[in-house]
Amino acid sequence: MRRRTEPPGLTLAERKRQLVRDELGDAALRLLARQGFEETTVDQLAAAAGVSRRTFFRYFASKEDVVISFIGLVGEQIVAEVEARPAGEPPAVAIREAVKAVTVEDFTENREKSVALIRHTLQIPALRARFAERQDLLRDDIAEALARRQDLPEPTPRLHFAAGLGLLAFAGALKHWAEVDGHADPAAVLDAAFTEAGKAFAL
Amino acid sequence: MRRRTEPPGLTLAERKRQLVRDELGDAALRLLARQGFEETTVDQLAAAAGVSRRTFFRYFASKEDVVISFIGLVGEQIVAEVEARPAGEPPAVAIREAVKAVTVEDFTENREKSVALIRHTLQIPALRARFAERQDLLRDDIAEALARRQDLPEPTPRLHFAAGLGLLAFAGALKHWAEVDGHADPAAVLDAAFTEAGKAFAL
DNA sequence: CCGAACTTGGCACTGAGTGTCAACTGTGGC
């Protein structure tokens, strides 16, 4: 089955698979940026990467998934980081720091690509919808991570709200950062968004 | 074109249209409850209401829309109520009271139907996704209503977060209320959810 | 009774997403 000894952590086949996936993703992003999301069919996406339509769907569950899957990756990492934060830390801080740990470096290094990705995601209705869907699912995962972090069997409502508001702050920061073309310190933008979010429900 | 004098507020044609829409909605909800969402095709939905497939899509933009459109109605009303709240009131309170004004009576009167609707929406992935999408759009609308209410040209980030957290509280209350089969005072459940949400980001 | 506006159903079409199968490729064991 799987190889028992995996030199750098991955099987050759797995690295190959990742290569195809990357190529598919890159080609798709280029094509979508050029002719728009709705105007591009999956056939074109597949052709652009030199594979069949059927193969495209073996790598991505849907057309939207090519764009959104990046966010899925980020989500997984955020969940892992949240869980690793010290149990005594307030949920809001844990989420904020987790988000920062996952995104800041990445955004700074790939500024242009990140900006383009965020723009597309927030502007094209179909993508925005999928983004909202992902966030919805991610909220549950983060709430559970927050609970595990402090040895609770399951998340309290309050942790759910904390996770939700944290994601709202994250999304708000993304939007703002993309609006200034990524010409701002991601960490500062995130901090500002979280601070502002914290004040939103004051009475 | 439209009639100039509309006796009880609506044209005959408009009331007729509403009738068909209601019938379509009722039939759909019955059918979906019986055989599940994914397992039901639009053809069946249309047939159940004695109408052609094509006509179905003249009343609802998508299959999900039959279920979700109820929420769209509620959303519009909430936006209107929010805008009508006094300008001095904190955003969180404005939203809470607006939601209460729109939903409490309705939920109390149509308990069973409401519970079923909420259950479906939150449990079936495709519906949950559309629900998240609607919430996402509604958030912007509520934020704008909050801004108009206090004569701001456009919503501040803080108002966006308030709108978002308000909707999280609303959704949380819906979930909880459905979980206890609607055997709880909707107003109390909402109040509790909003209070809890307000504490979620405390440091 | 007539014409304008609207509704409806039927038909054809595009495009997303899935199941299935046969051909191919690489890997490991012998």
Next chain:
DNA sequence: GCCACAGTTGACACTCAGTGCCAAGTTCGG
């Protein structure tokens, strides 16, 4: 080198959502 085996691929066929178009009703005002 050869063989079995697991995984990948492309091709084909199919279902189903959603849309454009048109011809046949229906309704209502004049």
